[in-house]
Amino acid sequence: MADAATRDAALKMADNAKLAFEHGASKSAALSFCSALGAAFRACNLALDQSQEQNQPSGTVAFDEATRVAQNKLDSSVEGAVQVAIGALIEYADNDADAMRSLGGDVASRTDRADVRLRALSSLYNAAPNGRGEHGRLRYEMLLLVIAFGERAGLSSALHPVFAKVEEYGTQWELSPADRRGLxxxxxxxxxxxxxxxAAxxxxxxxxxxxxxxANRSIEAEAERAAAVVTQSIMLDNVFRFDELPDLESVRALEHTHALLWELLNILISGGLKEYLxxxxxxxxxxADTLKLSHEALVRKMRLLTFASLGIAKQELSYEEVASALEVEVDEVEAWVIRAISSGLLDARVDELGSRVVINRSTTRVFTKQEWQPLHQRIELWKRNLDALSSMLAAKxxxxxAYDQ
Structure with a gap:
């Protein structure tokens, strides 16, 4: 935290800049005002007031004064000061990008009154010109600043609506692949x-x-990034689809850079519990040591994936078939049916009297000719059944x- 002398100097500078701006609104006065305001943001703890700091100037003095420049008393003197600065930049400094970046960095330099600072940053982001080229670049940089501050201040949850639009923004601002990746x-x-x-x-x-x-990309660096994503895919309890990962060049590179991880990935794509064990x-x-994965969690995931494969191959499974494939006791089968249904991998019912599992739908893990064949046979069966039903209805x-006639 800045000492009292630093705070006094920052507040004095903001006050002087305010006076200069009042007496001669110009680009240089607007830039000086924004610079002084930024210094105050950087030096002052917004959570403190005069009652908390005896004989020290309030951290809101400069912001109160800045608000009065616009002769418009807002609910928050701090946010009002930022609105004044934004107005000055737009009207007198052609929305100077460097000044906006600098003020944004100053606002984000501390996390006291993080909610107020985040709203101030959001105002700066929204004031940045929207478009392509340099405008898009400034918008991108301000959004990165907002996101980074939200993370550091523990306010990321407030930004979820923004997160959902970042891909749209990347296209709208014509960002490079590197910048889209950065976002x-x-x-x-x-x-x-x-x-x-x-979600991450x-x-x-x-x-x-x-x-x-x-771009000149390092295969090793891309492979390390891909290895981290693949490892997290394996770790997450709710991820069961892995067949699209090898479509990425960086993931395919794991075959040479991370051979064991590549082998494990392929087991998750199309292998069974026996292959994993x-x-x-x-x-x-x-x-355990390199990937930091839980063997027990992987066994659980592989049992569910193995169950899904069984459901593709056959519409009816005996308890003994399921127990053998999952390497569990017969009396545990019903519990695994419930787990598979809860995970979304199966739609099935249990026939307790017949000791069998009837599969209505099973998730296909990877679409190859081998996986398409049972689906094709099932579709053909449905088609024949529908044809038979249609013929029966037509006959009736x-x-x-004929009876009516």
């Missing part, structure tokens, strides 16, 4: 800080797709018509 990374980082790992993972996965073919027996230290209609 997605910032959102992912903020979500991780807020404890929402599943989605943005990290999107960031993997943002690759500039013309064999892998773990040979690489238990790698799973004909019989009724």
């Amino acid at each position: 997605l990374d910032a959102v992912a980082s903020a979500l991780v800080a807020g404890g929402d790992l599943a 993972h989605e943005y990290k996965l999107k960031a993997l797709h943002e690759v500039d073919p013309a 064999a892998f773990h027996n040979a690489n238990s230290a790698y799973v 209609r004909a019989a009724i018509s």
Whole structure:
């Protein structure tokens, strides 16, 4: 925290800038005012007032004075000061980008009264010209500042509506792949800080797709990024689809840079519990120490994925078939049916009298010819059943018509 002398100097500078601006509104006066206001934001603790700091100037004095420049008393003198600065920049300084960046950095330099500072930053972001080129670049930089501050101040949850639009913004502002990736990374980082790992993972996965073919990229660096995303995919309890990951060049590179992770990924894509257990027996230290993954959680995930594969192959499964494939006791099968349904992998019912599981729908893990064949057979069966039902209804209609005549 700045000492009293620094605070006094900052507030004095803001006051002098205010007077200069009042007596001669111009670009230089507007820029001086914004600079002085930024210094006050950087030096002053907004959470303190005169009753808390004996014999020291209030941290809101400069902001009160700045508000009076516009002769418009707002609810918050701090936010009012920022509105005055924005108005000065727009009217007298052609929305000077450097001044806006500088003031934004000053506002974000501390986290006292984080809610007020975040609203001030949001006002600066909204005041930045919207468009392409330099305008888009400024908007992008201000949004990064807002997101980073929200993360640091523990206010990321307030920015979720903004997070949902960052891909749209990337297109609207014509950002480069590197900048779009930077925006997605910032959102992912903020979500991780807020404890929402599943949502963060989605943005990290999107960031993997943002690759500039013309850029000189390090294969190793891209592979490390891809390895982190793949590992998190495996770790998250609600992720069961892995077949699209190898579509990414950086993920395919894992075959050469992270061979064991590549092998584990392919087991999750199309292998079963037996393949995973064999892998773990040979690489238990790698799973636990390098990837930091829980063997028990992976066994649970592989049992669910194996169950899904069983449901694709057959519409009816005996308890013994399920128990054998999942390597559990027969009396545990019903519990695993419930888990598979809850995870969204299966739509099924239990026939307790017949000791069987009837599959209505099962999630296909990867679409190859082998996986398409049972689906094709099932569709053909449905088609024949519908044709038979249609013929039966037509015959009944004909019989009724003949009877009426």
